[in-house]
Amino acid sequence: MIPSVLPTYNRAPLTFVKGEGAWLTEADGRRFLDLGAGIAVNALGHAHPALVNALTEQAHALWHVSNLYHIPQQKMLADKLVEHTFADTVFFTNSGTESCELAVKMARKFFYDKGQTERVEIITFDGSFHGRSSAGIAAAGSEKMTKGFGPLLPGFVHIAFGDLDGVTNAITEKTAAIMIEPIQGEGGVRPVPDRELKALRQICDDNGLLLILDEVQCGVGRTGKLFAHEWAGVTPDIMMIAKGIGGGFPLGAVLATEDAASGMTAGTHGSTYGGNPLGCAVGCAVIDQVATPAFLDGVNRKSGLLRQKLEGLIADHPDVFEEVRGSGLMLGLKCKPNNLDVVNAGYDNEVITVPAADNVIRLLPPLTLTEDDIAQAMIRLEKAAKQIESSLATA
Numbered sequence: 380m381i382p383s384v385l386p387t388y389n390r391a392p393l394t395f396v397k398g399e400g401a402w403l404t405e406a407d408g409r410r411f412l413d414l415g416a417g418i419a420v421n422a423l424g425h426a427h428p429a430l431v432n433a434l435t436e437q438a439h440a441l442w443h444v445s446n447l448y449h450i451p452q453q454k455m456l457a458d459k460l461v462e463h464t465f466a467d468t469v470f471f472t473n474s475g476t477e478s479c480e481l482a483v484k485m486a487r488k489f490f491y492d493k494g495q496t497e498r499v500e501i502i503t504f505d506g507s508f509h510g511r512s513s514a515g516i517a518a519a520g521s522e523k524m525t526k527g528f529g530p531l532l533p534g535f536v537h538i539a540f541g542d543l544d545g546v547t548n549a550i551t552e553k554t555a556a557i558m559i560e561p562i563q564g565e566g567g568v569r570p571v572p573d574r575e576l577k578a579l580r581q582i583c584d585d586n587g588l589l590l591i592l593d594e595v596q597c598g599v600g601r602t603g604k605l606f607a608h609e610w611a612g613v614t615p616d617i618m619m620i621a622k623g624i625g626g627g628f629p630l631g632a633v634l635a636t637e638d639a640a641s642g643m644t645a646g647t648h649g650s651t652y653g654g655n656p657l658g659c660a661v662g663c664a665v666i667d668q669v670a671t672p673a674f675l676d677g678v679n680r681k682s683g684l685l686r687q688k689l690e691g692l693i694a695d696h697p698d699v700f701e702e703v704r705g706s707g708l709m710l711g712l713k714c715k716p717n718n719l720d721v722v723n724a725g726y727d728n729e730v731i732t733v734p735a736a737d738n739v740i741r742l743l744p745p746l747t748l749t750e751d752d753i754a755q756a757m758i759r760l761e762k763a764a765k766q767i768e769s770s771l772a773t774a
């Protein structure tokens with residue numbers, strides 16, 4: 380009999396009932412160190428007092444009003460995002476997937492309104508992930524996500540990751556935009572080198588294309604800058620965000636320049652819950668915490684410490700780990716044995732990591748991780764590595 384919850388997820392046999400900082404308590408009382416943060420969602424950890432206050436205060440005042448009316452919390456968060464980024468304007472969504480939908484629509488409408496109605500194609504990259512909607516799976520294009528769900532939304536051209544010549548060769552009079560994650564998350568924590576992101580910006584400028592960055596996973600302080608593209612010194616025309624901006628409350632957004640957003644006039648797009656007062660109150664509290672030099676310096680410092688210790692872990696366990704890659708607190712450990720075995724060994728030792736493609740385990744801890752938490756992370760990852768080694772020895 381089918382379970383009452385549609386069985387689309389492979390769930391670990393774990394049920395968490397409480398969270399505090401970087402720690403989760405299982406129903407049986409065990410405490411797990413959370414290096415996954417709900418896949419880069421709990422940017423400020425679990426039960427951060429500023430977020431609890433923002434949510435409960437707003438809950439006592441007003442939960443929901445329609446976008447038929449003005450929502451001050453929405454304006455406040457949009458103003459903060461505009462102040463801290465390249466963007467002139469923001470549309471609020473509930474998830475990364477919904478942000479992807481709008482990014483695609485916005486790019487196409489931009490050219491449609493300019494009379495270039497044939498310009499509908501968006502160049503994307505192998506190994507990318509942009510969500511599970513029809514546009515999201517067509518954008519990513521991998522068979523794993525698209526098989527059985529045809530006909531696929533047309534208008535996406537897939538290029539090998541890192542193939543800049545391939546991008547240039549793929550541009551035609553139909554091309555509207557290039558869409559890319561500055562660091563592929565699901566794809567295995569694969570960063571786009573700064574020089575490549577710069578080159579993509581240049582290719583867009585030279586060909587009159589829009590650059591869409593998907594910072595759903597790598598944004599909101601995760602890499603040690605407020606947004607990952609800042610490291611490369613370039614700005615997009617359109618950016619998708621979600622995950623960290625809500626700190627655990629479902630919230631996403633599309634940020635855009637005035638020009639890129641010019642087609643999105645009244646009546647062209649909408650969302651019942653997008654920009655809901657609860658979500659935006661929490662989003663404001665997240666940005667107030669994260670968008671400060673001291674907070675971002677802290678992310679960079681902790682990243683340096685964690686990375687240095689992970690290099691030591693790799694050196695001590697060369698049969699388990701191959702390399703560490705990524706940026707800030709978005710790190711990937713490439714594994715030699717099956718990465719799912721390593722994640723499971725982590726569970727046995729009460730540390731949570733997240734599998735990704737390319738046989739990688741992701742470390743996406745709360746950005747509020749402490750130095751003590753890092754020490755605990757290393758003790759637990761070390762134990763997991765030893766467990767894997769002894770199972771390899773007896774295999």
Ligand SMILES: Cc1ncc(COP(=O)(O)O)c(C=O)c1O
Pocket residue numbers: 418473474475476477479508509510511560564565593594595596597621622
């Ligand atoms: C880069 C990227 N884009 C889009 C999405 C989809 O976001 P959501 O699951 O919030 O719809 C994800 C989710 O993992 C992501 O990592």
